[in-house]
Amino acid sequence: MIQLYDYILSAECYKVRLLCALLGVKFQPIKVNVHPGGDHLKPEFALINPRRTIPVLQDGAHRICDTNTILIHIARRHDPSEQWLPRDENMFDDTLGWLGFAAKELDLLQSLRMNSITAAGSASRTEMEQAHAALTIVEDHLAEGELERRHWLVGKSPTIADIAVFPPTILAPDGGVPLERYPALWRWFDRVKKLHGFIVMPGIFPNLSGVV
Ligand SMILES: N[C@@H](CCC(=O)N[C@@H](CS)C(=O)NCC(=O)O)C(=O)O
Structure with a gap:
Protein backbone atom coordinates (compact mmCIF):
# COMPACT_ATOMS: atom_id res chain seq x y z
CA MET A 1 0.00 0.00 0.00
CA ASP A 79 -7.45 6.46 -13.03
CA PRO A 80 -7.92 4.16 -16.03
CA SER A 81 -10.65 6.49 -17.36
CA GLU A 82 -7.95 9.19 -17.80
CA GLN A 83 -10.48 11.81 -16.73
CA TRP A 84 -8.29 13.32 -14.02
CA LEU A 85 -5.24 13.71 -16.28
CA PRO A 86 -6.69 13.88 -19.79
CA ARG A 87 -4.73 12.29 -22.60
CA ASP A 88 -6.00 14.83 -25.17
CA GLU A 89 -2.98 17.00 -25.99
CA ASN A 90 -4.55 20.41 -25.40
CA MET A 91 -6.33 19.33 -22.24
CA PHE A 92 -3.14 17.70 -20.94
CA ASP A 93 -1.21 20.94 -21.54
CA ASP A 94 -3.94 23.02 -19.89
CA THR A 95 -4.03 20.70 -16.88
CA LEU A 96 -0.27 20.98 -16.39
CA GLY A 97 -0.55 24.74 -16.86
CA TRP A 98 -2.96 24.96 -13.91
CA LEU A 99 -0.70 22.75 -11.80
CA GLY A 100 2.10 25.23 -12.45
CA PHE A 101 -0.22 28.12 -11.62
CA ALA A 102 -1.16 26.46 -8.32
CA ALA A 103 2.48 25.90 -7.40
CA LYS A 104 3.63 29.40 -8.36
CA GLU A 105 0.89 32.02 -8.36
CA LEU A 106 -1.16 30.42 -5.57
CA ASP A 107 1.82 29.69 -3.34
CA LEU A 108 1.39 33.12 -1.78
CA LEU A 109 -2.10 32.17 -0.55
CA GLN A 110 -0.63 29.06 1.06
CA SER A 111 2.17 31.00 2.76
CA LEU A 112 -0.22 33.66 4.04
CA ARG A 113 -2.43 30.95 5.50
CA MET A 114 0.41 29.00 7.13
CA ASN A 115 1.83 32.27 8.41
CA SER A 116 -1.43 33.25 10.04
CA ILE A 117 -1.83 29.75 11.56
CA THR A 118 1.70 29.44 12.91
CA ALA A 119 2.82 33.01 13.50
CA ALA A 120 -0.31 35.16 13.48
CA GLY A 121 1.23 37.17 10.62
CA SER A 122 -0.83 39.21 8.17
CA ALA A 123 -0.55 40.09 4.48
CA SER A 124 1.18 43.26 3.33
CA ARG A 125 -0.58 45.53 0.84
CA THR A 126 1.54 44.19 -2.04
CA GLU A 127 0.87 40.59 -1.03
CA MET A 128 -2.85 41.34 -0.87
CA GLU A 129 -2.74 42.80 -4.41
CA GLN A 130 -0.81 39.77 -5.69
CA ALA A 131 -3.25 37.39 -4.00
CA HIS A 132 -6.26 39.13 -5.56
CA ALA A 133 -4.57 39.20 -8.98
CA ALA A 134 -4.16 35.41 -8.83
CA LEU A 135 -7.73 34.86 -7.61
CA THR A 136 -9.06 37.09 -10.37
CA ILE A 137 -7.38 34.89 -12.99
CA VAL A 138 -9.22 31.85 -11.63
CA GLU A 139 -12.51 33.76 -11.26
CA ASP A 140 -12.40 35.08 -14.84
CA HIS A 141 -11.54 31.67 -16.25
CA LEU A 142 -14.41 30.01 -14.39
CA ALA A 143 -16.88 32.76 -15.29
CA GLU A 144 -15.95 32.47 -18.99
CA GLY A 145 -16.27 28.70 -18.70
CA GLU A 146 -19.80 28.96 -17.37
CA LEU A 147 -20.80 30.85 -20.51
CA GLU A 148 -19.34 28.00 -22.59
CA ARG A 149 -20.92 25.32 -20.36
CA ARG A 150 -17.46 24.33 -19.16
CA HIS A 151 -17.83 23.97 -15.43
CA TRP A 152 -14.29 22.89 -14.55
CA LEU A 153 -10.89 24.46 -15.02
CA VAL A 154 -10.14 22.17 -17.96
CA GLY A 155 -13.01 20.87 -20.07
CA LYS A 156 -16.31 19.43 -18.95
CA SER A 157 -15.07 17.07 -16.23
CA PRO A 158 -12.95 17.66 -13.15
CA THR A 159 -9.21 17.08 -13.49
CA ILE A 160 -6.21 17.30 -11.19
CA ALA A 161 -6.14 20.99 -12.16
CA ASP A 162 -9.25 21.44 -10.00
CA ILE A 163 -7.64 19.42 -7.19
CA ALA A 164 -4.53 21.64 -7.29
CA VAL A 165 -6.36 24.97 -7.35
CA PHE A 166 -9.31 24.23 -5.01
CA PRO A 167 -7.55 24.10 -1.58
CA PRO A 168 -5.44 27.27 -1.80
CA THR A 169 -8.35 29.31 -3.16
CA ILE A 170 -11.08 28.13 -0.78
CA LEU A 171 -8.73 28.51 2.20
CA ALA A 172 -7.66 32.05 1.19
CA PRO A 173 -9.75 33.66 3.99
CA ASP A 174 -7.68 31.71 6.56
CA GLY A 175 -4.73 33.78 5.36
CA GLY A 176 -6.72 37.03 5.58
CA VAL A 177 -7.67 37.21 1.89
CA PRO A 178 -11.46 37.68 1.52
CA LEU A 179 -13.39 35.92 -1.26
CA GLU A 180 -16.61 37.97 -1.39
CA ARG A 181 -15.91 39.37 -4.83
CA TYR A 182 -15.54 35.99 -6.55
CA PRO A 183 -19.00 34.52 -7.29
CA ALA A 184 -17.86 32.06 -9.98
CA LEU A 185 -15.28 30.72 -7.57
CA TRP A 186 -18.01 30.04 -4.97
CA ARG A 187 -20.13 28.20 -7.53
CA TRP A 188 -17.10 26.07 -8.49
CA PHE A 189 -16.37 25.37 -4.80
CA ASP A 190 -19.90 23.94 -4.55
CA ARG A 191 -19.36 21.77 -7.62
CA VAL A 192 -16.13 20.38 -6.17
CA LYS A 193 -17.84 19.70 -2.84
CA LYS A 194 -20.58 17.74 -4.57
CA LEU A 195 -18.17 15.28 -6.19
CA HIS A 196 -18.74 11.71 -5.11
CA GLY A 197 -16.10 10.83 -2.51
CA PHE A 198 -15.32 14.44 -1.56
CA ILE A 199 -13.61 14.81 1.82
CA VAL A 200 -13.02 17.83 4.04
CA MET A 201 -10.10 19.22 6.02
CA PRO A 202 -10.02 21.84 8.79
CA GLY A 203 -11.37 25.07 7.24
CA ILE A 204 -13.16 23.30 4.36
CA PHE A 205 -16.71 22.29 5.14
CA PRO A 206 -18.95 19.79 3.39
CA ASN A 207 -21.77 20.72 1.05
CA LEU A 208 -24.78 19.00 2.51
CA SER A 209 -27.10 19.41 -0.48
CA GLY A 210 -26.19 16.15 -2.23
CA VAL A 211 -23.67 14.73 -4.68
CA VAL A 212 -23.42 14.82 -8.49
N1 LIG B 1 6.88 22.47 -3.52
C1 LIG B 1 6.38 21.63 -2.46
C2 LIG B 1 5.79 22.53 -1.39
C3 LIG B 1 5.00 21.80 -0.35
C4 LIG B 1 4.86 22.66 0.88
O1 LIG B 1 5.11 23.86 0.89
N2 LIG B 1 4.43 22.03 1.96
C5 LIG B 1 4.32 22.74 3.20
C6 LIG B 1 3.11 22.26 3.96
S1 LIG B 1 1.64 22.85 3.16
C7 LIG B 1 5.51 22.43 4.03
O2 LIG B 1 6.04 21.34 3.93
N3 LIG B 1 5.92 23.39 4.85
C8 LIG B 1 7.00 23.22 5.73
C9 LIG B 1 8.14 24.12 5.39
O3 LIG B 1 8.24 24.56 4.24
O4 LIG B 1 8.94 24.37 6.31
C10 LIG B 1 5.33 20.71 -3.02
O5 LIG B 1 4.64 21.09 -3.95
O6 LIG B 1 5.21 19.60 -2.53
Whole structure:
Protein backbone atom coordinates (compact mmCIF):
# COMPACT_ATOMS: atom_id res chain seq x y z
CA MET A 1 0.00 0.00 0.00
CA ILE A 2 1.25 3.51 -0.75
CA GLN A 3 2.31 5.68 2.18
CA LEU A 4 1.69 9.39 2.52
CA TYR A 5 3.73 11.62 4.83
CA ASP A 6 0.87 13.80 5.86
CA TYR A 7 -0.07 16.78 8.04
CA ILE A 8 -3.73 17.48 8.72
CA LEU A 9 -3.47 21.28 8.32
CA SER A 10 -1.46 21.14 5.10
CA ALA A 11 -3.48 22.11 2.04
CA GLU A 12 -0.82 20.44 -0.13
CA CYS A 13 -1.30 17.13 1.68
CA TYR A 14 -5.07 17.61 1.43
CA LYS A 15 -4.78 17.76 -2.38
CA VAL A 16 -3.32 14.25 -2.30
CA ARG A 17 -5.85 12.97 0.26
CA LEU A 18 -8.68 14.44 -1.82
CA LEU A 19 -7.56 12.86 -5.10
CA CYS A 20 -7.13 9.49 -3.34
CA ALA A 21 -10.62 9.79 -1.85
CA LEU A 22 -12.20 10.67 -5.21
CA LEU A 23 -10.44 7.76 -6.91
CA GLY A 24 -10.93 5.31 -4.04
CA VAL A 25 -7.17 4.88 -3.60
CA LYS A 26 -6.18 3.60 -0.16
CA PHE A 27 -2.99 4.79 1.49
CA GLN A 28 -1.27 4.52 4.83
CA PRO A 29 -0.83 7.96 6.40
CA ILE A 30 2.41 8.72 8.25
CA LYS A 31 1.75 11.74 10.42
CA VAL A 32 4.26 14.57 10.33
CA ASN A 33 3.72 17.16 13.06
CA VAL A 34 4.81 20.29 11.20
CA HIS A 35 3.41 22.73 13.75
CA PRO A 36 4.14 22.88 16.60
CA GLY A 37 6.28 19.72 16.46
CA GLY A 38 8.64 20.80 13.66
CA ASP A 39 9.04 17.12 12.67
CA HIS A 40 9.95 18.12 9.10
CA LEU A 41 12.98 20.02 10.41
CA LYS A 42 14.38 17.05 12.33
CA PRO A 43 17.46 15.30 10.87
CA GLU A 44 15.58 12.02 10.33
CA PHE A 45 13.07 13.77 8.03
CA ALA A 46 15.91 15.08 5.84
CA LEU A 47 16.59 11.45 4.97
CA ILE A 48 13.01 11.15 3.70
CA ASN A 49 12.90 14.50 1.91
CA PRO A 50 15.96 16.77 1.89
CA ARG A 51 13.68 19.63 0.81
CA ARG A 52 11.90 19.13 4.18
CA THR A 53 8.44 19.62 2.76
CA ILE A 54 5.33 17.50 2.79
CA PRO A 55 3.52 15.75 1.21
CA VAL A 56 5.86 12.89 0.40
CA LEU A 57 4.47 9.81 -1.32
CA GLN A 58 6.17 6.43 -1.03
CA ASP A 59 4.95 3.99 -3.66
CA GLY A 60 7.00 0.80 -3.34
CA ALA A 61 10.63 1.81 -3.87
CA HIS A 62 9.55 5.04 -5.57
CA ARG A 63 9.45 8.23 -3.50
CA ILE A 64 7.93 11.51 -4.72
CA CYS A 65 8.49 14.78 -2.84
CA ASP A 66 6.41 17.26 -4.86
CA THR A 67 2.63 17.71 -4.72
CA ASN A 68 2.01 18.17 -8.43
CA THR A 69 4.16 15.16 -9.29
CA ILE A 70 2.25 13.10 -6.73
CA LEU A 71 -1.10 14.12 -8.27
CA ILE A 72 0.16 13.17 -11.74
CA HIS A 73 1.53 9.86 -10.45
CA ILE A 74 -1.75 8.90 -8.74
CA ALA A 75 -3.87 9.94 -11.73
CA ARG A 76 -1.71 7.95 -14.15
CA ARG A 77 -1.62 4.89 -11.98
CA HIS A 78 -5.12 4.80 -10.53
CA ASP A 79 -7.45 6.46 -13.03
CA PRO A 80 -7.92 4.16 -16.03
CA SER A 81 -10.65 6.49 -17.36
CA GLU A 82 -7.95 9.19 -17.80
CA GLN A 83 -10.48 11.81 -16.73
CA TRP A 84 -8.29 13.32 -14.02
CA LEU A 85 -5.24 13.71 -16.28
CA PRO A 86 -6.69 13.88 -19.79
CA ARG A 87 -4.73 12.29 -22.60
CA ASP A 88 -6.00 14.83 -25.17
CA GLU A 89 -2.98 17.00 -25.99
CA ASN A 90 -4.55 20.41 -25.40
CA MET A 91 -6.33 19.33 -22.24
CA PHE A 92 -3.14 17.70 -20.94
CA ASP A 93 -1.21 20.94 -21.54
CA ASP A 94 -3.94 23.02 -19.89
CA THR A 95 -4.03 20.70 -16.88
CA LEU A 96 -0.27 20.98 -16.39
CA GLY A 97 -0.55 24.74 -16.86
CA TRP A 98 -2.96 24.96 -13.91
CA LEU A 99 -0.70 22.75 -11.80
CA GLY A 100 2.10 25.23 -12.45
CA PHE A 101 -0.22 28.12 -11.62
CA ALA A 102 -1.16 26.46 -8.32
CA ALA A 103 2.48 25.90 -7.40
CA LYS A 104 3.63 29.40 -8.36
CA GLU A 105 0.89 32.02 -8.36
CA LEU A 106 -1.16 30.42 -5.57
CA ASP A 107 1.82 29.69 -3.34
CA LEU A 108 1.39 33.12 -1.78
CA LEU A 109 -2.10 32.17 -0.55
CA GLN A 110 -0.63 29.06 1.06
CA SER A 111 2.17 31.00 2.76
CA LEU A 112 -0.22 33.66 4.04
CA ARG A 113 -2.43 30.95 5.50
CA MET A 114 0.41 29.00 7.13
CA ASN A 115 1.83 32.27 8.41
CA SER A 116 -1.43 33.25 10.04
CA ILE A 117 -1.83 29.75 11.56
CA THR A 118 1.70 29.44 12.91
CA ALA A 119 2.82 33.01 13.50
CA ALA A 120 -0.31 35.16 13.48
CA GLY A 121 1.23 37.17 10.62
CA SER A 122 -0.83 39.21 8.17
CA ALA A 123 -0.55 40.09 4.48
CA SER A 124 1.18 43.26 3.33
CA ARG A 125 -0.58 45.53 0.84
CA THR A 126 1.54 44.19 -2.04
CA GLU A 127 0.87 40.59 -1.03
CA MET A 128 -2.85 41.34 -0.87
CA GLU A 129 -2.74 42.80 -4.41
CA GLN A 130 -0.81 39.77 -5.69
CA ALA A 131 -3.25 37.39 -4.00
CA HIS A 132 -6.26 39.13 -5.56
CA ALA A 133 -4.57 39.20 -8.98
CA ALA A 134 -4.16 35.41 -8.83
CA LEU A 135 -7.73 34.86 -7.61
CA THR A 136 -9.06 37.09 -10.37
CA ILE A 137 -7.38 34.89 -12.99
CA VAL A 138 -9.22 31.85 -11.63
CA GLU A 139 -12.51 33.76 -11.26
CA ASP A 140 -12.40 35.08 -14.84
CA HIS A 141 -11.54 31.67 -16.25
CA LEU A 142 -14.41 30.01 -14.39
CA ALA A 143 -16.88 32.76 -15.29
CA GLU A 144 -15.95 32.47 -18.99
CA GLY A 145 -16.27 28.70 -18.70
CA GLU A 146 -19.80 28.96 -17.37
CA LEU A 147 -20.80 30.85 -20.51
CA GLU A 148 -19.34 28.00 -22.59
CA ARG A 149 -20.92 25.32 -20.36
CA ARG A 150 -17.46 24.33 -19.16
CA HIS A 151 -17.83 23.97 -15.43
CA TRP A 152 -14.29 22.89 -14.55
CA LEU A 153 -10.89 24.46 -15.02
CA VAL A 154 -10.14 22.17 -17.96
CA GLY A 155 -13.01 20.87 -20.07
CA LYS A 156 -16.31 19.43 -18.95
CA SER A 157 -15.07 17.07 -16.23
CA PRO A 158 -12.95 17.66 -13.15
CA THR A 159 -9.21 17.08 -13.49
CA ILE A 160 -6.21 17.30 -11.19
CA ALA A 161 -6.14 20.99 -12.16
CA ASP A 162 -9.25 21.44 -10.00
CA ILE A 163 -7.64 19.42 -7.19
CA ALA A 164 -4.53 21.64 -7.29
CA VAL A 165 -6.36 24.97 -7.35
CA PHE A 166 -9.31 24.23 -5.01
CA PRO A 167 -7.55 24.10 -1.58
CA PRO A 168 -5.44 27.27 -1.80
CA THR A 169 -8.35 29.31 -3.16
CA ILE A 170 -11.08 28.13 -0.78
CA LEU A 171 -8.73 28.51 2.20
CA ALA A 172 -7.66 32.05 1.19
CA PRO A 173 -9.75 33.66 3.99
CA ASP A 174 -7.68 31.71 6.56
CA GLY A 175 -4.73 33.78 5.36
CA GLY A 176 -6.72 37.03 5.58
CA VAL A 177 -7.67 37.21 1.89
CA PRO A 178 -11.46 37.68 1.52
CA LEU A 179 -13.39 35.92 -1.26
CA GLU A 180 -16.61 37.97 -1.39
CA ARG A 181 -15.91 39.37 -4.83
CA TYR A 182 -15.54 35.99 -6.55
CA PRO A 183 -19.00 34.52 -7.29
CA ALA A 184 -17.86 32.06 -9.98
CA LEU A 185 -15.28 30.72 -7.57
CA TRP A 186 -18.01 30.04 -4.97
CA ARG A 187 -20.13 28.20 -7.53
CA TRP A 188 -17.10 26.07 -8.49
CA PHE A 189 -16.37 25.37 -4.80
CA ASP A 190 -19.90 23.94 -4.55
CA ARG A 191 -19.36 21.77 -7.62
CA VAL A 192 -16.13 20.38 -6.17
CA LYS A 193 -17.84 19.70 -2.84
CA LYS A 194 -20.58 17.74 -4.57
CA LEU A 195 -18.17 15.28 -6.19
CA HIS A 196 -18.74 11.71 -5.11
CA GLY A 197 -16.10 10.83 -2.51
CA PHE A 198 -15.32 14.44 -1.56
CA ILE A 199 -13.61 14.81 1.82
CA VAL A 200 -13.02 17.83 4.04
CA MET A 201 -10.10 19.22 6.02
CA PRO A 202 -10.02 21.84 8.79
CA GLY A 203 -11.37 25.07 7.24
CA ILE A 204 -13.16 23.30 4.36
CA PHE A 205 -16.71 22.29 5.14
CA PRO A 206 -18.95 19.79 3.39
CA ASN A 207 -21.77 20.72 1.05
CA LEU A 208 -24.78 19.00 2.51
CA SER A 209 -27.10 19.41 -0.48
CA GLY A 210 -26.19 16.15 -2.23
CA VAL A 211 -23.67 14.73 -4.68
CA VAL A 212 -23.42 14.82 -8.49
N1 LIG B 1 6.88 22.47 -3.52
C1 LIG B 1 6.38 21.63 -2.46
C2 LIG B 1 5.79 22.53 -1.39
C3 LIG B 1 5.00 21.80 -0.35
C4 LIG B 1 4.86 22.66 0.88
O1 LIG B 1 5.11 23.86 0.89
N2 LIG B 1 4.43 22.03 1.96
C5 LIG B 1 4.32 22.74 3.20
C6 LIG B 1 3.11 22.26 3.96
S1 LIG B 1 1.64 22.85 3.16
C7 LIG B 1 5.51 22.43 4.03
O2 LIG B 1 6.04 21.34 3.93
N3 LIG B 1 5.92 23.39 4.85
C8 LIG B 1 7.00 23.22 5.73
C9 LIG B 1 8.14 24.12 5.39
O3 LIG B 1 8.24 24.56 4.24
O4 LIG B 1 8.94 24.37 6.31
C10 LIG B 1 5.33 20.71 -3.02
O5 LIG B 1 4.64 21.09 -3.95
O6 LIG B 1 5.21 19.60 -2.53
